[in-house]
Amino acid sequence: MTKTNPYLAQDRPIVGDVYTSTEPMTLLTTLCDDFGSRFGGTEGAKLASDLLMEKFQAYGLHNVHKAAYDYDGWYRGEATLQVLSPVQRELTCISLPYCHAAEVEGNVVLVGEGLAKDFEKEKERLNGSIVLSQSGGIHRMEKYDRAILHDASGFIFQNHYPGYGEVTGTIGWNHEATIPGIGVSYETGEFLKRLHKQNGDVRVRIQTTDELRQTTAWNIVGELPGRVWPEEVIVVGCHYDGHDISQGANDPLSGMVVVTEMARVLSAYAADGLGRTVRFVAWSNEEVGLFGAYHDARQLSDAQAQVRFTWNLDSAGSPGGRKGIQLHRVPDFEPFIEHAAEEMALDIPIGQGISGYSDHFPYFLQGIPTGSIMTVGRPAGRGFGHTAFDTVDKTDAMAIREAAALGARIVLRMLSADSLPLQARSAEEVERMLKEDSGLEQHRLREAVYEKLGRENLRQYCDAVRT
Numbered sequence: 001m002t003k004t005n006p007y008l009a010q011d012r013p014i015v016g017d018v019y020t021s022t023e024p025m026t027l028l029t030t031l032c033d034d035f036g037s038r039f040g041g042t043e044g045a046k047l048a049s050d051l052l053m054e055k056f057q058a059y060g061l062h063n064v065h066k067a068a069y070d071y072d073g074w075y076r077g078e079a080t081l082q083v084l085s086p087v088q089r090e091l092t093c094i095s096l097p098y099c100h101a102a103e104v105e106g107n108v109v110l111v112g113e114g115l116a117k118d119f120e121k122e123k124e125r126l127n128g129s130i131v132l133s134q135s136g137g138i139h140r141m142e143k144y145d146r147a148i149l150h151d152a153s154g155f156i157f158q159n160h161y162p163g164y165g166e167v168t169g170t171i172g173w174n175h176e177a178t179i180p181g182i183g184v185s186y187e188t189g190e191f192l193k194r195l196h197k198q199n200g201d202v203r204v205r206i207q208t209t210d211e212l213r214q215t216t217a218w219n220i221v222g223e224l225p226g227r228v229w230p231e232e233v234i235v236v237g238c239h240y241d242g243h244d245i246s247q248g249a250n251d252p253l254s255g256m257v258v259v260t261e262m263a264r265v266l267s268a269y270a271a272d273g274l275g276r277t278v279r280f281v282a283w284s285n286e287e288v289g290l291f292g293a294y295h296d297a298r299q300l301s302d303a304q305a306q307v308r309f310t311w312n313l314d315s316a317g318s319p320g321g322r323k324g325i326q327l328h329r330v331p332d333f334e335p336f337i338e339h340a341a342e343e344m345a346l347d348i349p350i351g352q353g354i355s356g357y358s359d360h361f362p363y364f365l366q367g368i369p370t371g372s373i374m375t376v377g378r379p380a381g382r383g384f385g386h387t388a389f390d391t392v393d394k395t396d397a398m399a400i401r402e403a404a405a406l407g408a409r410i411v412l413r414m415l416s417a418d419s420l421p422l423q424a425r426s427a428e429e430v431e432r433m434l435k436e437d438s439g440l441e442q443h444r445l446r447e448a449v450y451e452k453l454g455r456e457n458l459r460q461y462c463d464a465v466r467t
């Protein structure tokens with residue numbers, strides 16, 4: 001049985017326009033091929049912020065501006081990995097962001113995917129060691145923090161995908177990383193494992209030369225004001241920085257251009273009738289610690305804006321599956337999505353679960369319900385993500401269109417509905433989730449690291465936001 005669709009007059013031009021539009025792929029290609037990684041502190045980041053601001057203006061958003069903030073930017077230096085015994089060899093590696101200049105030496109200890117039980121098995125040997133852990137399974141930061149908690153001296157992060165070179169990913173989150181960390185290819189990691197298997201102890205030296213310098217970054221913000229409840233805000237954002245070794249075409253830009261496309265069609269076909277305000281944000285510096293999102297969440301909280309929901313559309317247009325909605329533990333909102341799906345005669349997969357790793361997290365900390373667009377049926381893991389191979393040629397225009405059409409129609413309904421079944425979480429409820437939710441294990445490990453090392457030794461940006 002089909003439901004009548006009260007939004008048909010907007011849905012038709014929105015979907016028709018999105019599926020015939022070349023805007024997102026043109027923008028994505030320019031951002032990648034002309035501006036490179038757009039990593040914080042690069043000229044490309046500045047040029048990308050200018051272009052995104054132009055787009056927000058051209059699409060008719062109101063109050064378009066850049067929100068600047070200063071942070072400790074990370075600048076890559078040369079890194080070396082030397083095998084000292086049983087053979088002598090120089091291996092290729094790269095520093096992981098927020099590594100500092102360091103030189104450490106130790107025996108390699110293998111901890112597989114870096115689960116608690118993997119560290120437990122090797123605990124007698126970890127003090128002063130160089131931990132070798134591969135990507136996949138759990139997030140890199142959990143592996144890295146366990147290495148710190150077990151008194152390792154260094155961290156080698158092996159790509160678990162053959163043929164995609166070195167893998168990257170931050171290890172510091174706006175303070176210098178505690179122990180040096182480097183990324184190596186699958187093949188380099190396997191070489192070390194073979195040496196270890198054949199000879200027992202493998203001694204290595206890691207040298208890194210990276211620097212932190214005060215740097216300015218910009219979020220780009222634009223709005224479509226609500227006509228009925230303008231003080232109620234729905235945030236729709238994605239970050240625009242990629243990792244410095246990458247074009248970051250799928251992560252993040254396949255989501256960034258979903259956001260610009262949603263802004264374009266909502267402005268063109270629905271702007272006059274919106275009840276609530278929608279705030280579009282291009283966040284900066286997600287990859288190194290969510291700094292842009294922390295900055296925006298703090299600005300909104302200072303302005304006492306009533307943010308009803310934040311959509312984090314990081315990588316939303318990734319290829320390889322169909323699009324669904326991931327709610328970050330907001331079960332009460334599921335019926336709203338189900339109802340919208342019936343109206344649109346769509347089968348929309350809905351998931352529930354949260355992690356602390358992307359730009360929704362600073363809003364979550366303020367009690368704001370959050371969600372994202374997920375790609376169902378895509379193999380787990382990053383694949384070419386966070387490597388030099390996340391390039392324009394691997395993007396999929398149809399996946400971007402599917403995400404943009406879905407996102408625009410869901411947000412249209414959230415902006416127009418008489419009531420939204422969304423409750424802000426109390427500070428106690430947020431605390432409870434941080435302590436108990438299985439997806440937020442990283443947060444608890446980080447707390448344990450701070451406890452072990454002394455929080456005052458670390459310039460922790462998040463503190464300012466949470467207090």
Ligand SMILES: [Zn+2]
Nearest residue numbers: 251252314315
């Ligand atoms: Zn991302």
